[in-house]
Amino acid sequence: MFGKSASAALLLISALAALISLSCAHNVPQDSATGNDGKVKGARPINMENGEGKAKGIVTYPGGDRVDWKTVELPPNVRGQIDVRLQWQPPRPGLQLAFDVFDEYNQPIVQSKRTSRKRSTSRVREATIDNAKGKYFIRVYAVGRGDAGAYKLTVDFKENNGPIALDLSKVEIPDPPKLAAVPEIEIGCDEFTFDVKVPACKNVCPTSNAPPGWPACKGKCPDPPDVNNSACWNTMPCPNPPDRRVRSCPKSKWPKCMDINNPDPQNPNCDDQTAPPVTGRVIKTEVQGADTIITIAAGGDQGVSKAWKGHVLRGDGDATMDGGEVVVIRVGKRETVGRVHLTTDQVSANPRVKLTPPPK
Numbered sequence: 001m002f003g004k005s006a007s008a009a010l011l012l013i014s015a016l017a018a019l020i021s022l023s024c025a026h027n028v029p030q031d032s033a034t035g036n037d038g039k040v041k042g043a044r045p046i047n048m049e050n051g052e053g054k055a056k057g058i059v060t061y062p063g064g065d066r067v068d069w070k071t072v073e074l075p076p077n078v079r080g081q082i083d084v085r086l087q088w089q090p091p092r093p094g095l096q097l098a099f100d101v102f103d104e105y106n107q108p109i110v111q112s113k114r115t116s117r118k119r120s121t122s123r124v125r126e127a128t129i130d131n132a133k134g135k136y137f138i139r140v141y142a143v144g145r146g147d148a149g150a151y152k153l154t155v156d157f158k159e160n161n162g163p164i165a166l167d168l169s170k171v172e173i174p175d176p177p178k179l180a181a182v183p184e185i186e187i188g189c190d191e192f193t194f195d196v197k198v199p200a201c202k203n204v205c206p207t208s209n210a211p212p213g214w215p216a217c218k219g220k221c222p223d224p225p226d227v228n229n230s231a232c233w234n235t236m237p238c239p240n241p242p243d244r245r246v247r248s249c250p251k252s253k254w255p256k257c258m259d260i261n262n263p264d265p266q267n268p269n270c271d272d273q274t275a276p277p278v279t280g281r282v283i284k285t286e287v288q289g290a291d292t293i294i295t296i297a298a299g300g301d302q303g304v305s306k307a308w309k310g311h312v313l314r315g316d317g318d319a320t321m322d323g324g325e326v327v328v329i330r331v332g333k334r335e336t337v338g339r340v341h342l343t344t345d346q347v348s349a350n351p352r353v354k355l356t357p358p359p360k
Contacts, residue, residue: 059140061182084129084138088152098141099153274357279313301333305331307357311354
């Protein structure tokens with residue numbers, strides 16, 4: 001559509017598309033790759049022949065060359081109408097270009113308008129300057145952050161009669177204002193599209209593989225679950241080895257309690273276990289006031305401790321004697337010393353004592 005061969009146009013558009021795809025991976029400043037014509041002082045002149053001038057170029061926001069400046073100068077003492085038309089070929093449908101026009105004093109004159117109401121299909125913009133005279137600057141630019149295109153700019157001039165009231169072509173004036181950068185699109189975040197580099201993810205707990213200590217995951221069980229995270233104890237499967245904090249771990253996952261006298265606090269099978277009672281013979285008696293101090297042939301080697309209780313058994317049976325309760329005073333490796341409210345004769349006639357561990 002721009003007067004070049006089909007192959008040349010295709011090469012131009014392909015190169016532009018490649019440039020956009022490479023730059024989309026990060027945000028590129030709009031003027032990072034612009035040439036001299038990216039500023040008004042470097043504006044390239046459009047040569048007018050028989051009232052018509054043409055210019056071509058490429059602008060690309062993703063490629064860092066958002067703006068091209070052109071200049072049109074009418075003959076001295078001439079007035080007329082200028083029609084400006086911009087056509088472009090984008091690397092993909094829907095990308096938009098535009099232009100605006102400034103006079104020689106850098107005052108804005110006119111902005112281009114689309115020729116179609118549908119933004120996605122419009123590839124032409126136009127503007128008209130009535131009673132035009134002197135010198136004009138045309139700024140061609142990509143509209144949005146992702147826009148780009150190869151363009152053709154056509155300028156048509158029709159002369160009118162009438163004097164020029166004032167010619168200030170040599171007055172130095174400041175550059176026109178720079179186009180404001182298009183705001184970056186804010187990237188959202190949820191638990192399925194989590195990215196630690198995205199600011200919006202700061203308050204999101206991902207469904208899996210959360211960073212260690214991620215604040216938004218406090219009080220939530222991660223995936224995979226962590227046995228040291230209390231939020232997981234009621235929901236996670238029983239780990240291997242089992243952990244008694246995890247609700248799904250039954251007692252069958254642990255081995256039998258191996259040492260009842262020194263139970264493993266991490267093994268729930270040891271929780272309700274008590275050592276069997278130990279029966280020992282009295283090997284020594286001693287009167288102390290109204291009590292009798294007895295020494296029993298059973299001690300720490302059999303698991304007896306000072307917390308155990310004793311009872312004198314009647315004869316050779318398992319029945320206990322009334323008043324035969326034994327208070328353990330001291331426990332050695334092989335004997336236990338206790339106090340009982342029986343006489344030495346009663347103890348001698350009933351010399352066996354049953355020692356029992358305290359209940360759990």
